[in-house]
């Protein structure tokens with residue numbers, strides 16, 4: 001729900017000086033009436049969303065106020081922009097504009113085509129029509145011969161003007177050309193207030209159809225949906241006070257119709273802002289053609305923007321106040337706009353298919369029963385069906401009512417004819433001074449002696465033969481009184497709406513909306529004044545003329561001819577009504593048939609869906625029973641799908657388990673590799689140790705060799721040696737003894753593998769080195785023995801070293817081989833894993849393909 005957007009536009013003043021100094025002042029978003037002293041007149045402050053001052057341009061008004069509605073229309077929402085205000089306040093200036101300053105209509109047309117050219121995703125079809133409501137008749141401004149068009153309503157189109165020409169357009173220039181041609185045919189006229197005054201309400205309508213480009217070619221795709229929206233750009237004729245416009249004759253009649261239709265518009269707005277639409281109250285759209293055509297824009301499925309134009313002149317204060325009051329009420333009216341989408345049969349079918357598929361998917365995915373959703377769908381369709389039937393019934397009732405109304409009219413006409421026939425017959429032979437037999441309608445208008453007081457008071461020419469019916473007279477009296485209160489000036493049109501509230505109270509005291517009949521009395525205030533001033537309202541004139549003709553015919557012999565003429569006219573009217581009645585009947589019959597057809601269609605859809613539901617339930621039952629009996633032997637398509645899907649799922653599970661195992665094995669192997677690497681490291685460390693030991697041994701061998709050489713040398717010089725070694729130099733001998741002891745000890749350690757000391761060895765009976773040092777030959781033999789021992793020891797150590805080396809090399813080789821094997825093994829596993837991954841993705845792909853295949857093979861529901 002959204003409110004109607006209302007903006008005020010104050011045009012530049014037409015007169016610079018005011019007599020009493022009253023003036024309107026715009027402050028932010030409110031407008032107030034100020035006295036000459038500058039104080040705000042109470043009850044004369046009005047607030048709005050936007051108020052445009054005298055310096056505002058049409059483009060500002062379009063951008064800030066109308067553009068959003070135009071853009072919504074392109075997006076699929078109905079939209080209406082109209083200008084409302086008294087005559088000469090600048091409505092046409094705002095809507096139509098000029099060459100130098102284009103108005104809302106031109107700006108909107110340009111915007112729409114700009115949008116269409118920029119929009120890449122949708123394609124558009126634009127149709128335009130242009131009509132005017134002149135003297136309550138609809139004329140086609142594109143087809144001058146198409147006049148008095150009728151308004152119709154049906155379920156499909158809503159309210160529409162039958163026979164209105166629509167032009168398909170594809171460029172701004174084309175639309176502007178058509179607009180210009182149409183405007184040339186519109187009724188304009190000169191009044192005291194406006195040299196170029198609109199004498200009709202004009203409605204330029206653009207029907208915007210669009211659909212997605214992606215849907216092109218794909219028959220039945222969802223994108224097939226077509227959006228259809230209407231944009232009405234309305235330039236209303238202005239309310240006018242005959243006293244000011246100085247209208248007479250044709251202008252007077254036009255003014256009466258203009259005021260009357262604007263009054264109806266005011267009534268509709270009043271009802272709507274009182275919340276009538278929500279409470280289901282009757283909204284009098286049918287009271288005028290204008291409100292009927294704008295029905296959607298007023299409280300319906302549309303976005304609406306109103307620009308209320310006003311003149312700031314002191315002379316026009318009443319009119320401006322009326323406009324502001326209208327605007328205040330209009331901004332409280334809410335509309336309910338929504339995108340208008342039409343689905344082709346194919347798109348509808350496609351959508352339904354999709355819904356069924358979704359239901360099936362739900363069934364498979366969540367195990368929910370499709371019947372629930374189908375049940376809902378069937379219920380929804382049943383509701384639609386019921387709604388359609390209700391619509392049909394409503395139409396039937398309306399049809400009956402209209403039939404009744406037409407019958408009444410026909411009866412009335414017949415009665416008139418009978419009356420006239422009687423009069424013809426009686427006039428042929430009777431005395432004309434006898435009172436006439438009149439029909440009941442005439443009787444209500446029957447002469448009572450004219451209260452000439454009134455006329456005398458007013459100083460106007462009395463019309464002796466005419467007397468208004470009581471109601472009319474009552475209003476006239478009221479008007480006269482009001483006038484006298486109002487210093488002889490007629491109240492403004494807008495204020496009349498307010499002032500006359502009392503007169504719109506019904507006998508039971510409740511307030512009611514004024515009816516067109518009420519309005520006839522009030523809106524014709526000026527007509528009344530003019531009438532009494534010598535101008536005659538055309539209808540009343542006709543009425544009076546009829547009676548004057550009859551009375552004069554009594555004195556002249558031509559009465560028969562006149563009455564016969566009237567009889568013929570009435571007969572013609574009767575025929576016309578009969579034809580209208582027949583047409584209406586036919587139309588309603590057609591509407592009825594359409595409704596019945598639609599209802600049948602819905603019924604068929606319901607049946608189809610019921611069948612579908614039954615089939616699905618059957619399939620479901622079959623599937624369940626087959627799954628229970630032999631899940632491994634699927635026979636129906638549904639079982640096959642389930643079975644294969646399950647199988648594939650099992651396969652995937654197995655693969656996943658296998659993959660997990662591989663990963664575990666991989667981890668174990670890695671652990672092993674790490675263990676071996678540790679082993680290799682410790683082997684390397686021990687190898688290193690052995691090498692160090694070997695180096696130590698080599699050094700010892702070198703040491704022994706040196707000692708051996710020195711021993712040999714001492715052997716060849718015994719005295720010196722004896723002296724040096726045993727007796728001459730104790731220090732040296734003790735040193736050698738110490739070295740020898742060490743050597744012996746070492747040698748012994750190596751031989752025995754224990755750490756026994758020399759003293760321990762001598763105790764055990766071994767020959768110590770010191771004991772032999774005094775006898776040279778034995779010492780030589782000992783030394784030779786020792787050399788021999790050392791040599792053997794060296795050989796043994798070399799052997800051990802070699803063995804150790806060989807063992808180390810073998811260990812290194814085996815570790816290397818082990819490493820190589822493990823690396824290979826690792827590589828193999830990685831390869832196997834990659835293969836497994838490929839296999840898994842191939843299986844997944846297979847599953848997807850299989851599912852797609854199953855989808856394709858699924859029977860079309």
Ligand SMILES: Nc1ncnc2c1ncn2[C@@H]1O[C@H](COP(=O)(O)OP(=O)(O)OP(=O)(O)O)[C@@H](O)[C@H]1O
Pocket residue numbers: 010011012054085086087088089090091092093094194196197198199236237238239309
């Ligand atoms: N805002 C404005 N700025 C300048 N001139 C304006 C403005 N509004 C109206 N006018 C001028 O006032 C005159 C009357 O305006 P316009 O015909 O638009 O009034 P209107 O409300 O359509 O009257 P009507 O109801 O009689 O058709 C025109 O000459 C127009 O150029």
